[in-house]
Amino acid sequence: MTKYYRAAAAAAALMVVAAGAIFLFSPTDALQGPVQRIFYLHVSSAIAAYGCFGVVLVGGAAYLRNESATGDRLARAGALVGLVFTTVTLVMGMLWAKPIWGTFWTWDARLTSTLVLWIIYAGYLLVRRLAEPGRQAARFAAVVGIFGFIDVPVVHFSVTWWRTVHPGPVIINDALPPQMLMTFLLTMACTLVLAGVMIAIRYRIETLMDQAPLAGAVRAIVHSEPAR
Amino acid sequence: MSTIVAHELTQRFGAELALDGIDFVLDKGEHLAVLGENGAGKTTLLRILSTAVRPTSGSLQIFGLDALRERTRLRARIGFVGHAPGLYPALSTAENLEFFCSLQGVDRARVAETLALVGLSHAARRPAGRLSRGEQQRLAIGRAVLHDPRLLVLDEPDASLDSGGPDLLAKVMLGRSAVLATHDRALANRLCQRTLVLRAGRALGAATRLRVVR
Amino acid sequence: MTRAVAVAFAVARKDLTSEWRTRELVPALGQFVVLALVIANFGFQIDSQNAPAIAPGVLWLALVFAGLVAFGRAFAAEREQASLEAMLLTPAPAAAIFAGKALAAGLLLIACEVVLLPALALFFGTPLNFALVAAVLVATIGMAALGCLFAAMVARVRAREVLLPLLTLPLWIPFIIAGGQAVQVAMGATGNYNQAVALLVDFDILFVVLTSLAARFVLDD
Numbered sequence: 001m002t003k004y005y006r007a008a009a010a011a012a013a014l015m016v017v018a019a020g021a022i023f024l025f026s027p028t029d030a031l032q033g034p035v036q037r038i039f040y041l042h043v044s045s046a047i048a049a050y051g052c053f054g055v056v057l058v059g060g061a062a063y064l065r066n067e068s069a070t071g072d073r074l075a076r077a078g079a080l081v082g083l084v085f086t087t088v089t090l091v092m093g094m095l096w097a098k099p100i101w102g103t104f105w106t107w108d109a110r111l112t113s114t115l116v117l118w119i120i121y122a123g124y125l126l127v128r129r130l131a132e133p134g135r136q137a138a139r140f141a142a143v144v145g146i147f148g149f150i151d152v153p154v155v156h157f158s159v160t161w162w163r164t165v166h167p168g169p170v171i172i173n174d175a176l177p178p179q180m181l182m183t184f185l186l187t188m189a190c191t192l193v194l195a196g197v198m199i200a201i202r203y204r205i206e207t208l209m210d211q212a213p214l215a216g217a218v219r220a221i222v223h224s225e226p227a228r
Numbered sequence: 229m230s231t232i233v234a235h236e237l238t239q240r241f242g243a244e245l246a247l248d249g250i251d252f253v254l255d256k257g258e259h260l261a262v263l264g265e266n267g268a269g270k271t272t273l274l275r276i277l278s279t280a281v282r283p284t285s286g287s288l289q290i291f292g293l294d295a296l297r298e299r300t301r302l303r304a305r306i307g308f309v310g311h312a313p314g315l316y317p318a319l320s321t322a323e324n325l326e327f328f329c330s331l332q333g334v335d336r337a338r339v340a341e342t343l344a345l346v347g348l349s350h351a352a353r354r355p356a357g358r359l360s361r362g363e364q365q366r367l368a369i370g371r372a373v374l375h376d377p378r379l380l381v382l383d384e385p386d387a388s389l390d391s392g393g394p395d396l397l398a399k400v401m402l403g404r405s406a407v408l409a410t411h412d413r414a415l416a417n418r419l420c421q422r423t424l425v426l427r428a429g430r431a432l433g434a435a436t437r438l439r440v441v442r
Numbered sequence: 443m444t445r446a447v448a449v450a451f452a453v454a455r456k457d458l459t460s461e462w463r464t465r466e467l468v469p470a471l472g473q474f475v476v477l478a479l480v481i482a483n484f485g486f487q488i489d490s491q492n493a494p495a496i497a498p499g500v501l502w503l504a505l506v507f508a509g510l511v512a513f514g515r516a517f518a519a520e521r522e523q524a525s526l527e528a529m530l531l532t533p534a535p536a537a538a539i540f541a542g543k544a545l546a547a548g549l550l551l552i553a554c555e556v557v558l559l560p561a562l563a564l565f566f567g568t569p570l571n572f573a574l575v576a577a578v579l580v581a582t583i584g585m586a587a588l589g590c591l592f593a594a595m596v597a598r599v600r601a602r603e604v605l606l607p608l609l610t611l612p613l614w615i616p617f618i619i620a621g622g623q624a625v626q627v628a629m630g631a632t633g634n635y636n637q638a639v640a641l642l643v644d645f646d647i648l649f650v651v652l653t654s655l656a657a658r659f660v661l662d663d
Contacts, residue, residue, distance in 0.1 A: 064659055116612045123608045130600045133242035134284065135663065140595050143656050144609060147588075150652065151613050154645070158616040161641065165623065165633055212243070280527055281663045299662075304533045314524030318460040330452035331532040331539075333445065355463075371528065 004201050011190075011197040018190040026183035035099045040184050042092040044191035045085045046114060050152075052082030052195060053117065056124070057149040060142030072138040073210065075145060076128065077202035081195060083121040089114055109163060113156035120148035229292050231256050231379055231405040232277065237286035239272050239429075246272045247283070248429040254405055261416035262409040264426035270409040271311065271383055273426065277407055278308035278381040290379065304332065307372035309382045313364045317357025321348055321367055324356050325374060332375040339374075346370040346396060362390035373400050380406040386415055394418060446538040453529070453542025454549070457516070461550060467515055471508050471554040478504040479558075479565050490567065497566040498625040501558065502618050505578070506611070508554050513589030514606050516547040517597035526597075530662055540590065540657035547593075548586030552579065568629050577624035577639055581617045584646040587653040588613045595660050616645050 022040050029036035055078030062071030093111065094104045105111065124144045131137040176184065232254035239247040247269045254260050262270050275281045276288065279299040288295040290302050315324050325339040343349045346366040351359060356367060365388045372380060380401060385408070386393050394415055401408075401419060410416055416423060425432040461467055482488070482500040517526065529539050555578055563570040592609040596602040624638035 116615060119608070120612050123605070123612070126601075126605060126608065127595070127599065130605060131598070134240060135282070136598065139659050140599070143591075143595065143659055146656070147613060147652065150648075151616075154616045154648070155612070155619075158619040158641070161637075162619050162623065278531060280531060300533055300535070303531050306531070308528075308531050310524060310527070312524035314526075314528040316456065316460055316525060318463040319456065323459075327452060327456050328528070328532065331449055331529060331534040333533060375532075 004204060007197045008201065011194040014190040014193055018187040021183045021186050026180055027177070029180075032100055035096060038092050038096040040187040041191070042089060042096060043184065044188040045089040045092065046110075047188060048191045048195040049082050049085035049089055049114075049117065051192065052078045052085060052199065053121070053145075053149055053152070054078075055199060056082065056145040060145040063138055063142050064146075067135075069210070072142070073203055073206040074199075075138075075142065076206050077199045079121055079124050079128075079141075079145070080202055081198045083118070083125065084198075085195060086114065086118045086121060090118060107159070109156045109159040112159045113152050116155045117148075117152050120144070120151065124148065229256075230254060230289075231258070231291060232407070233287075233289040234277075235287045237273065237276060237283045237288060239269075239276065239281075240284040246429050247276075249286070250424075250426075250431050252424055252431070254407065257403070257405055258422065259401055259406045259408060259420040261420035261423045262407060262426060263411075263413070263416060263423055267428075268426040269429040270426055272429075274308075274381050274383045274407060274409050275310070278306060278310075279303055280308065280310075304375060305377050306379045306381060307375070307377035309365075309368050309372045309380075309385045311383055313368040315356045315364060315367060315371075317355060319356055320353050321356055321359065322352040324367060325371060328371050328374055334375050338376075342370040342374050345373070345399065347392065360390075361388045362393070365389050365393075366396065369396065369400060378404055380404050380408075382406065382408045384409055384411070386410055386412055446535050446541075449534040449538040450542040450545065453539050454545040457543060457546035458549060461546075467512065467550055468553045471512060471550070472557040474511070475504045475508055475554060475558040476561050478507065479561055483565060488566065493566040494568060494629060494631075497562060497568045498622055498629060500566070501562055501578075501625060502622055504558055505551075505555070506614065506618070508558070509551055509582075509585055509589055509614075510607055510610065512551045512554065513547050513586065513593045513610075514596075514602070515593075516543050516590055517593045518602070526661065536658035536661045537654045540594065540661060541654065543594075544586050544590040544653070547590050548582055551582055551586060555579075555582070571628060573628035573635060574625060577621055577628055577635075577642065580639055580642045580646060581621040581624075584642070584649045585614055585617050587646075587650045591653040591656060591660060594657075613649070617642065620645065 018040075022037050026037065026040070028034055056075045059068075059071040059073070059075030059078060062068040063075065093114070097106070098104050124141055127144050128137050128141045131140050230253050232252070234250060234252050237247055237250040238245075250269075250273060252260070262273060264270050272281075276283050277290075277295075279290075279295055279302055282296055291305060293302055295302060316327070319327065322339055322343065325342060326336060329336055329338060340349070343352055346369055348359075348363060348366055348370065351363060356364065359367065365385065369382075369385060372382075382397070385397060389396065397408075397415075398419055406420075408416070408420060479500065482496070482503070486492070486496050486500070488496060526539075530536060559570055559575065559578065562568060589610050592606055592613075596605045596609065599605060620638045620641040623633055624635055624642065627633040627635040627638065
């Protein structure tokens with residue numbers, strides 16, 4: 001257990017470093033003011049979320065190909081962590097949008113596809129819970145994960161296409177001066193490390209839960225032996 | 229080569245252990261009766277043998293093929309009668325069988341033969357939903373032998389059959405290997421040479437020769 | 443390959459014959475869409491000014507809900523489960539069985555559209571032309587494939603009525619975006635109809651291929 005605690009502490013420390021960079025190192029945006037600082041974590045979260053979905057895809061595909069229990073556990077871990085990051089992305093996006101755009105929501109490609117991403121993750125976790133535990137749940141979830149992974153860019157593309165006919169109220173400008181760019185890259189790296197650690201911890205939890213039926217028998221044996 | 233070689237078949241549904249390390253062998257032409265109370269695991273075992281579901285662990289060979297990998301090939305040679313008849317009520321008796329002929333890839337002529345075999349020729353045009361429960365079960369049995377399988381897996385087929393049931397079962401099981409789950413010991417006596425008794429997912433002893441009770 | 447096609451057609455014919463003889467689904471769907479239009483009329487406070495603007499949206503809403511019902515039904519009935527297993531326990535490929543069911547369910551939804559589009563034209567005063575019909579038909583193909591795949595999945599799962607829309611609608615969004623545009627243009631707005639329909643065709647191809655590949659993991663153990 002110690003190595004997981006240590007990894008978690010390291011990831012948390014990295015996030016503190018990133019926070020320092022965000023608030024102290026990066027300059028205040030001329031146009032948007034301090035609110036702009038949300039952007040660093042918001043975009044990093046989005047990238048981490050989609051990365052987690054990639055893990056779900058790979059794990060699910062591995063499971064479908066050869067019933068890999070590792071793949072299935074990885075997919076489960078990735079989905080839960082990814083849902084957390086997607087929620088963070090959506091909330092921070094809305095917090096940022098209100099002062100900047102004057103509205104919490106606008107149906108542009110990125111927001112729409114992130115919302116769809118959230119819904120698909122939620123569907124994935126529901127299917128896992130409601131299907132027959134074991135092979136059926138793993139199989140169905142893998143299929144949902146694969147279709148979901150393909151759907152998000154398709155939705156993104158569709159909304160972008162649609163926006164050429166129905167231009168939205170806002171244009172997103174991605175140009176970044178060097179100090180901001182460095183801050184962003186640092187934050188993204190730290191967030192990805194955090195996501196990785198969270199997935200690893202969740203993977204361990206899933207492994208333990210899979211072994212639970214044996215745990216009862218093991219506990220019985222362990223308790224009958226003299227303590228060390 | 230034995231028809232079925234099952235080794236350490238185990239089936240888990242989440243935390244529930246439905247089958248716990250079942251071993252048995254079925255030789256060619258043999259009829260095996262699977263006995264046990266409700267919930268003992270008979271249906272679970274038979275569904276695994278029919279290739280409808282795969283076991284959580286263990287190995288299964290049918291006709292010398294790995295039943296976990298070669299399911300499509302095996303399905304052409306296995307006939308299964310499960311708990312629910314799974315028929316199409318809006319289609320006629322004959323149409324039900326014709327449909328399965330298309331799926332099995334067998335000639336339509338088999339429909340008339342099979343209807344005669346199970347004694348439903350008189351009801352060929354009647355919608356399957358208007359057959360009696362016993363007639364529906366006969367149709368399900370007919371569907372199971374439509375493609376002339378070498379192995380029959382029958383889950384309590386006698387449960388809803390009418391009086392001619394045991395004779396029909398004897399007729400269809402003739403010349404084929406069969407695994408038959410039933411509560412009816414007399415039926416098992418009559419139709420099968422060996423038994424496998426299940427209790428709470430475990431086999432009670434190895435498959436033994438039945439003693440005929442007179 | 444021809445065996446697979448023969449199986450698919452046999453399955454589709456079986457489903458359509460059953461529906462024709464029982465006439466359970468299509469009349470109910472027809473009534474449902476008409477009622478949806480009535481509700482839309484009052485919910486949106488339709489008058490001759492706003493009808494053309496709102497009609498495309500109403501069409502897609504009605505179609506989506508009718509679709510969920512139609513595809514959900516394809517696998518739902520308890521007896522279907524035993525009969526689905528009976529179909530799988532044959533040499534017939536799972537993808538072919540799936541294709542047959544999706545084909546039949548799609549045709550049943552199209553039968554519902556035969557009621558929906560004229561009713562929409564009647565109640566909302568919108569035009570009923572070939573462009574409109576073509577757009578809806580093309581979208582139906584991909585939507586049927588996706589709807590049936592997830593219907594097959596949730597048929598074996600608890601809380602299926604809730605789970606089916608949750609899984610299917612995110613995948614239908616691209617169809618509604620492109621289809622909505624195509625329908626709007628067909629009804630007289632400005633826009634690029636050809637591009638929209640081309641997109642629908644692309645989505646159809648993508649998802650028909652994907653669902654065919656996924657079918658055996660969903661239908662079979």
